[in-house]
Amino acid sequence: MAPRTVAITGLATFVGRRLTERLRESHPNLQLVGVDRRKPYSLDLSVRYHEVDLTDPTADSRLAEAFEKEGVEAVVHAAFRRTPTPDLETDHELETIGSLHVLNACAATRVRRVVLASTSMLYGPWPDNPNFLTEEHPLRGHPRAHCINNRVEVEEIVARWSARHPEAEVTVLRPCWVMGPRHVDSVVSYFEPPVVPTLLGYDPLLQFVHEEDCLRVFEQAVMESHPGVFNVVGRGVLPLSTVLRTAGKRALPVPAAILYRLRAIPSQAQTGDPPEAFFDYLRYLWTAAGEKGWDAFGEPLYSTREAWASFVSSRRMRRYR
Amino acid sequence: MSRPPELEPRESEAEPREADVLTEALGELRRAILARLPGGAAARAAAEDASIDWFALFDELRHRLNSFGMDERTGEVDEFGMDELAVRRAEPLLEFLRRRYWRVEVTGLEEVSSTGPVLFVANRSGLLPWDGLMLSHLVAAAHPEGARPRFLVADWLITLPFVQPFLARLGGVRACRENAERLLGSGHSVVAFPEGAKGAAKVFRERYRLQRFGRGGVVSLAIEAGVPVVPVAVVGAEEVHPILFKLESVARGFGLPFLPVTPTFPMLGPLGAVPLPSRWSVRFGAPLDAGAFDHDAARDELLISRLTEEIRQQIQAMLDVELRARESVFA
Numbered sequence: 001m002a003p004r005t006v007a008i009t010g011l012a013t014f015v016g017r018r019l020t021e022r023l024r025e026s027h028p029n030l031q032l033v034g035v036d037r038r039k040p041y042s043l044d045l046s047v048r049y050h051e052v053d054l055t056d057p058t059a060d061s062r063l064a065e066a067f068e069k070e071g072v073e074a075v076v077h078a079a080f081r082r083t084p085t086p087d088l089e090t091d092h093e094l095e096t097i098g099s100l101h102v103l104n105a106c107a108a109t110r111v112r113r114v115v116l117a118s119t120s121m122l123y124g125p126w127p128d129n130p131n132f133l134t135e136e137h138p139l140r141g142h143p144r145a146h147c148i149n150n151r152v153e154v155e156e157i158v159a160r161w162s163a164r165h166p167e168a169e170v171t172v173l174r175p176c177w178v179m180g181p182r183h184v185d186s187v188v189s190y191f192e193p194p195v196v197p198t199l200l201g202y203d204p205l206l207q208f209v210h211e212e213d214c215l216r217v218f219e220q221a222v223m224e225s226h227p228g229v230f231n232v233v234g235r236g237v238l239p240l241s242t243v244l245r246t247a248g249k250r251a252l253p254v255p256a257a258i259l260y261r262l263r264a265i266p267s268q269a270q271t272g273d274p275p276e277a278f279f280d281y282l283r284y285l286w287t288a289a290g291e292k293g294w295d296a297f298g299e300p301l302y303s304t305r306e307a308w309a310s311f312v313s314s315r316r317m318r319r320y321r
Numbered sequence: 322m323s324r325p326p327e328l329e330p331r332e333s334e335a336e337p338r339e340a341d342v343l344t345e346a347l348g349e350l351r352r353a354i355l356a357r358l359p360g361g362a363a364a365r366a367a368a369e370d371a372s373i374d375w376f377a378l379f380d381e382l383r384h385r386l387n388s389f390g391m392d393e394r395t396g397e398v399d400e401f402g403m404d405e406l407a408v409r410r411a412e413p414l415l416e417f418l419r420r421r422y423w424r425v426e427v428t429g430l431e432e433v434s435s436t437g438p439v440l441f442v443a444n445r446s447g448l449l450p451w452d453g454l455m456l457s458h459l460v461a462a463a464h465p466e467g468a469r470p471r472f473l474v475a476d477w478l479i480t481l482p483f484v485q486p487f488l489a490r491l492g493g494v495r496a497c498r499e500n501a502e503r504l505l506g507s508g509h510s511v512v513a514f515p516e517g518a519k520g521a522a523k524v525f526r527e528r529y530r531l532q533r534f535g536r537g538g539v540v541s542l543a544i545e546a547g548v549p550v551v552p553v554a555v556v557g558a559e560e561v562h563p564i565l566f567k568l569e570s571v572a573r574g575f576g577l578p579f580l581p582v583t584p585t586f587p588m589l590g591p592l593g594a595v596p597l598p599s600r601w602s603v604r605f606g607a608p609l610d611a612g613a614f615d616h617d618a619a620r621d622e623l624l625i626s627r628l629t630e631e632i633r634q635q636i637q638a639m640l641d642v643e644l645r646a647r648e649s650v651f652a
Contacts, residue, residue: 127480130499131401201482205402205489237400239486256482284480285495 002223003073003113007033007066009054009102010079011040011047014183015117018211019076019218020047026219033070035063036079054079054098055090063105074113074222077102080154082185084147086272095150096157103161106168113169114158115221120174120207120231122152125284131205132289135174135229145277171221175232176288179307180211181314186271190278192315196244197265199283200253205237207287210302210310217297226296231288234304240282246305247312256283344376401471401504402489408469411491415458418451422598423557425455429605430463433551438505439608440543441470441512443553444531444636445520448562448581449484450474450493451596452555456512457492459603470510473501475518498538505546512553515539515629522579524566528559529644531637537625540632543611544619550609552632554639557601560650562586599650604639 006023010016011034023030024044034043037053050066052059067075079102080095099116106114123133124140141152155172162170177187190196209232217232244251259265260276268275294300302310398404419425433439441460446452453472461469473496479485494500496513504511514520515534523532543550564581572580586593609632618624 128476128495128497130497130503131494132499132503134499199482201486203486203489205398237398237402239398239402239404239490241486242398 001225002027003030005031005033005070005072006074006076006222007035007070007072007111008076008078009035009098010077011036011043011049012038013078013080013082013117014178014185014211015076015078015215015218018182018215019078019222020044022215022219023222027223031070033066033072035066054101055093059098060101060104060108063101064108067105067109067111072109072111074115075102075106075111076115076117076218076222078117080117080151081147083189084145084186084271084273086270088146088272091147091272092150095147096153099154099157103157107161107165111168113222113225114162114171115218116154116158116170116172117218118151118155118172118174120176120233120288121148121281121286122155122174123286123288124148125204125280125286127284129285131285132287133231134289135231135292142277142280145273147271147273148277169225169227171226172229173217173221173232174230174288175209175214175217176207176234177209178211178214179208179311181310183211186268186278188311190268191243191247191249191311194248195250195252197259198240198244198251198253199259199279200255202256202283203239203241204282204285205287206240206243206282206304207233207237208304208307208311209234209300210307213300213302213307216301217293220297228292228296230293230296231290232293232297233288233290234300234302234307235290235294236304237287238304238308243308246308344374398490401492401494401500402486403469403471403492404490407490408492412458415454419455419458422596423455423561423601425459425557426600426602427459427463427605428602429607430459430603433460433463433605433608438508438546438548439470439510440501440505440539440546440548440550440611441510441553441605442539442550442632442636443512443514443555444529444640445514445516446523446528446555446559447596448521448564448583449594449596450478450488450521451561452558453493453512453514454491455558455601456553456555456603460510460512468510470512471504472512473514475514475521477518478521498542501542502546505542505548513539513542522567522581523559523564525559525563528563529556529640531633531640534629534633537622537629540611540625540628541619543609544614544625545616547612550611550632552606552609552636552639554604554606554636554643555601556603556640556643556647557599557650560599561596563597597651600647600652602643602647604643606635606639 008016008020011020020032020034023032032047034047034049035052037051039049039051043049048070052062077099079098081091085091122139122141123137124142126140139152139155141149158170158172213234214232220226241251259279262275265275268278441456443452443456450472453474457470457472461467469492471492471494474488474493475496479495494504501511501513516532517535519532562583564583566582568580568582583593
């Protein structure tokens with residue numbers, strides 16, 4: 001049964017913002033409730049906005065109050081950093097403790113569906129990964145990437161909560177790197193410049209999902225019943241070298257020993273993590289198996305290559321406008 | 322910086338007309354000069370041919386620069402990172418290694434005419450996975466459709482820079498159960514080396530002595546996937562990189578499990594990666610039809626270890642036969 005009222009946390013994030021827009025258009029009768037700590041500039045007037053700061057110790061009771069008042073039946077939890085910040089403490093409060101608050105509020109009210117926006121980066125880039133990571137594979141994260149580790153913790157919290165609350169349906173979606181005309185995060189900003197630093201001697205297989213496919217899966221997860229964990233990936237893989245070449249970008253291969261001592265890589269400078277927290281993802285394999293997600297949510301519209309082409313062509317149009 | 326892009330289309334429209342006028346003028350000038358030059362018609366024609374169409378060249382260059390963003394090269398890889406184009410490019414080299422360099426003698430491959438996927442189990446030898454490359458080349462060459470089996474590569478090789486992308490493009494896959502299952506499930510044959518790192522890291526005096534076969538993973542894998550197991554004995558690959566001894570304390574500094582010392586490495590540096598020209602013989606044994614077993618048999622540890630040992634002994638016996646028949650390592 002489709003929910004009548006859906007709450008979305010983190011309206012300024014990609015998933016939060018675009019899913020709100022998408023649900024607004026596809027389900028006109030659906031009541032949307034938005035939760036964030038600052039009101040976004042471009043929020044649809046029909047969205048009931050509640051200002052709650054998830055780092056606030058009383059956030060859970062305030063959320064519960066809001067959910068109760070609006071009669072929220074499903075929650076999409078997407079209040080996660082799109083780019084890590086050097087403030088490790090706040091990041092942890094917001095992501096891990098914030099998720100705890102959201103789940104507590106869900107348990108206290110009549111929410112019967114929770115959708116968690118996770119990421120397949122949580123499997124971590126490890127040299128001993130199999131070529132395709134299934135949903136059962138342990139989430140090993142990355143030892144130096146604080147936001148990734150926070151979100152591994154979030155998944156653990158959600159899994160434990162789900163076991164304690166069998167009445168609620170929990171869907172965990174793990175998209176890989178999202179590409180498309182509108183999505184921006186630290187990964188996308190790595191791919192923006194015409195010359196991109198890479199690791200000398202490594203050419204890993206990458207996997208992208210188009211933002212349209214990603215949002216469609218989120219929409220289905222909210223509106224239909226799909227309990228479980230799903231990887232959200234496009235079909236096919238591309239080597240990093242091909243990815244850069246098809247976009248006309250130049251690779252700047254740097255030996256890992258040097259790159260990992262640098263601090264001033266533009267896409268990495270502000271994240272508070274050392275370069276390996278990101279560049280290990282361009283070193284080892286971490287591609288996820290998408291079959292389970294494709295079976296549940298249908299075939300993706302864009303393959304990895306098409307998602308990448310969509311990103312590249314949108315950026316090209318912007319640059320030459 | 323560069324000109325505003327709005328100007329470009331107009332400019333390119335104007336250009337051909339100007340260009341036509343100029344080419345005509347230049348062509349007339351050239352003809353006039355040629356007519357006054359001494360020499361026959363042949364020299365005149367040659368001079369005509371040698372002239373370069375500068376405008377076409379300029380246009381071509383400009384076009385290239387403009388379309389720099391999306392060029393036609395694709396570099397499509399399959400889901401395990403194998404690049405058909407790279408394989409086709411490597412084919413002549415592999416053929417040279419097979420016919421001229423290692424003079425590989427193949428026996429028993431005709432009997433492996435199975436249409437479905439097959440699990441090849443071979444003895445691992447030589448430091449770099451030349452044996453895997455060669456085996457997949459041999460099988461692909463004999464296969465009616467040229468289907469190329471994927472060879473499994475141990476972890477420590479797959480993490481090395483340069484080696485990893487190179488092997489992946491040519492059909493190497495990290496050795497782990499998930500990968501092998503997925504490959505067999507999607508209809509690819511697989512070449513496995515159950516000795517693992519122990520096999521590749523044998524020192525020279527232990528050559529052709531098969532090490533323990535992992536934990537019986539190959540057999541249970543074949544039973545679960547329902548594919549036949551073909552034992553393969555490779556003789557000759559052991560001598561391409563004979564490890565005289567291993568340096569373990571030095572290697573730890575580089576993050577490697579051990580540093581091999583071969584006659585050419587590390588003395589000759591990167592040249593040490595060039596294999597020695599030993600003579601090879603590859604013998605494919607009788608297939609073990611693992612598909613005939615019950616699916617539950619994959620969990621019967623005693624049966625698995627018995628079958629594993631059987632395969633191991635079969636390979637060892639084939640190795641012994643080939644070694645006895647061999648007269649010289651290199652000749």
